[in-house]
Amino acid sequence: MALIVYVEVLLASDSLQDIELLKKFLDEQFTIKDLGPLKYFLGLEVARSHTGISLCQRKYTLDILQDTSLIGSKPAAFPMESNLKLAIDDSEPYEDPSSYRKLVGKLLYLTITRPDIAHSGQVLSQFLAKPTVNHHKAAIRVLRYLKATPGHGLLFSSSSELQLKAFSDSDWVGCIDTRKSITGFAVFLGNSLISWKSKKQATISRSSAEAEYRALATTTCEIQWLLHALQDLQIDHSQPTLLYTDSKSAMSIATNLVQHERTKHIQIDCHLVREKLQEKLIKLFYIPSQLQLADIFTKPLGSLPFHHTLRKMNIIDIHVHLEGGCWSIASHIDNMELKSKVEKAKIVNEI
Structure with a gap:
């Protein structure tokens, strides 16, 4: 049984009887509802069906759009242009830096269920000290994308197998200000995405192979943590985690036990990945770049590759996919320019 407390109390268990006993005990001690x-x-927002459990932040997304007066804005098909490269001093300073910081903070919280804007949030958060007009325009573009997809979220399938699969990628010299690379990874339990990251690497990599290898090391650490979490939940995962990379050079460094002149400066990461390979905690596989799902966390993608990756990652809009009922109808209402939330709520209630 798991008990999570943050103002409210969440209970999760494989036994309804145990949950009822614990609720009775807590009510005797604290008087709970x-x-x-x-x-x-x-x-x-949590929704259950025979296909699984879905998580989204639709109301939170609509609140952000309402607060920024973009509820009636023109939707965008993807959050960032594929050729966009933001820098620290690329335009005039933005007139209201505090509002930019608040907006980026809200977007970062939204990434809890929206991995599709994880890279955008990572990029925008680098300019909190001195945001410029171009940075604000990029943030508005993300909001316009959210306007088109307010109900997107994660689906945890009820039929997923208990097999961890991970995708690791990097964008060499992705930051034009610091010349540091971007690490991106996605970890799946069966077909369900359970962990992801888009983050600038701590040090400068001298080659793309080195950047890819550092990303492999970061992904391996995440896999190790997830295996410990599964063990705490008494879920047996004895088979190796399947780790996919699109860098044959990084795979060669991981499997070659000989230290070379050009790899000795990344010795700690080398030993980490090699150790987990020898322990059969992970198993490395090569995957072509066009099939690399972690690519969405390292750089802005165009419309076609972006939406193709989202489909592969099982990110859906339950308000569209659920057949019938108020949800499927309400998804069309969001695209209408309503004067107020009250008017929208009346229409939903009438339906």
Whole structure:
């Protein structure tokens, strides 16, 4: 049984009887109110069906659009232009830096269920000290993308196999200000995305192979943590985690036990990945770049590759995919320019 406390209390267990006993005990000690099955928690909306459990932040997204007066803006097909390269001093300073910081903070919280804007949030958060007009325009573009996809979220399939699969990638010299590379990874349990990251590397890599290898090391550490979490939940995962990379050079460094002149400065990462390979914690596979799912966390993608990757990552809009009911109808209402939230709520209630 897992018990999570943050103002409200969440209970999760494979035994309903044990949950009832614990709720009775907590009520005797503190006088609690049972709110029933989880539906809404800290901005996260939870929906269950025979296909699995879905998480989204639709209401939180609409609140952001309302607060920024972009609820009626023109939608965008993807969050960032594929050729966009933002820098520290690339335009005049933005007139209201505090509003930019608040907006980026809200976008970062939204990435809890929206991996599709994880890279955008990582890029925009680098300019909090002195945001410029171009930085603000890029943030508005992300909001316009959210306008088109307010209900996007994660689907945890009920039929997924208990097999960890990870995709690791990097964008060499992705930051034009610091010349540091960007690490991106995605970890799946079966077909369900459970962990991801888009982050600038701590040191400068001298080659693309080195950048890819550092990304492999970061992904390996995440895999190790997830295996410990599964062990705490008493879930057996004895088979190796499948780790996919599109860099044959990084794979050669990981499997070659000989230290060379050009790899001795990344010795710690080398030993980490090699150790986990020898322990059979991970198993490395090569994957072509066009099939690399972690690519979405390292650089802005165009419309076609962006949406192709989202489909592969099982990111859906339950308000569109659910057949019938108020949800599927309400998804069309969001695209209408309504004067107020009250007017929208009346239409939903009438339906």
